[in-house]
Amino acid sequence: MAEKKIAVRSQDPNQRRVLDSATRQRRLTRQLEALEKDNFQDDPHASLPQLVKRLPQFDESNESGKRRKKTRGDHFKQRFRKNFQTLLEEEDLSVSEGPNYLTACAEPSKFPLRHFCALCGLPSNYTCVSCGARYCCVRCLGTHHETRCLKWTV
């Protein structure tokens, strides 16, 4: 980040970086995708040595294992580990007719949008010039500049 921000009001308008609408849209999409995550921390077991995981597990699955068909190791795992996006693409829904997963998605609302201050949650009337975040009062704007404005970019 080239510019250093010291105070809100004494900002030289030429120095502030302003994000264009495409970048703002990308940031918004990033935020929405982050909302879909299961976990925000790393797996606590990730740093354990592999040896631990290979310990035999003496549970009931071993007894009924004889009844089950032998599964073909890697191929099985490969098929069963695809993520959602891959599965959706495999379905190839654009060529199918009739209602499907994609057409079932709700359309945009007909009602006007409401905006809320990113800081305190109250209805907001104003937008940050640089990044497009909403705020309700000058105090919130100050906090926003100090903490979040353009702190990360897409």
Added chain:
Amino acid sequence: MSTLVLDNGANFAKIGYSHEKVSVIPNGQFRSKTSRLKTFTASQLDEIKDPSGLFYILPFQKGYLVNWDVQRKVWDHLFGKDMFKVDFADTNIVITEPYFNFSSIQDTMNEILFEEYQFQSALRINAGSLSAHQYFHENNSELCCIVVDSSFSFTHIVPYCRGRKMKEGICRINVGGKLLTNHLKEIISYRQLHVMDETYVINQVKEDVCYVSQDFYKDMEIAQLKGEDNTVMRDYVLPDFSSIKKGFCKPREEMNFTGKYKTAEQILRLTNERFAVPEMLFHPSDIGIQEMGIPEALVNSINNMPEEMQPHFYKNIVLTGGNTLFPGFRDRVYTEVRALAPVEYQVSVVLPQNPICYPWEGGKLLAENPDFEEMVVTREDYEENGHYVCEEKFDI
């Protein structure tokens, strides 16, 4: 021949034999920072002493089953000798799937049920169809109903007529309990305390403290007041897992409106978050998701149906799923739909006693239905004909 009914949800699996009661068990695996070696599966979650920073491994992604490794482990645990002791050769299974489930997932499910577990017969069905079945059983005279299933991954609005779902009317809003919890985590982390890792704790906060407001702007104004006048504000005591095992909301009498608390508890002060978070179900555009909210999508979905059926749909709106447990949810849906629906139609919104287990009860009813034998696919059938017979019989 017993029948096992399994409502396989992204958050909870509702499972039970059709002649017994239902158990609600988390559908996933968990890892904790403190007990480093063990991965807890499903109901073993209760054994964890310290659920702070709990790491979730869920087989579902965006509402669809993608991770079969984890799902098989959970099912092994549920079907094994600790839980339901299933005798596969002698059991039918009724299992639920999401709407418009992908054919690859359906095929895999067939394989796993018949080839790996070797159930005697299986019925794959949408959860909403089970709810509709239960509803039509309770209300014999009704022909149509519209099921709103608002749960962990998303919300579906599905019209049913004479027991069949109407595919053209299915509407999906990508807002679910997971999104609400994550959003609440974000705003608390920004405004008060970093809780991004604490899904389990904040989920509890959401369930204890959030409600659906009947008049959003009025509640917003009340939330801005200071001190005693702010009836919306609540303090929530966070658990520290040594003395306080479970978080709870402080009653209003004990709240300290001026100054700080003297005790060592960690407190979250929640004002507009209490009703702004569930508001996302009604206005997903508040957060930037360009989709309609539940009441609008309901009306939209009904308008796509033939004219003569529309009044019947308005009279039979059924709410299911975990999100409907927010206080005030049913009344809010009623008010908004009443405002959007034509004046001459009667609007009636039904919230069952137990919205989470409602589809399971429908499955239990279905298992006792005399037509049940014709609806299932037996293992012999599958081994002869393969996936084709399942595609034909099941209407997913």
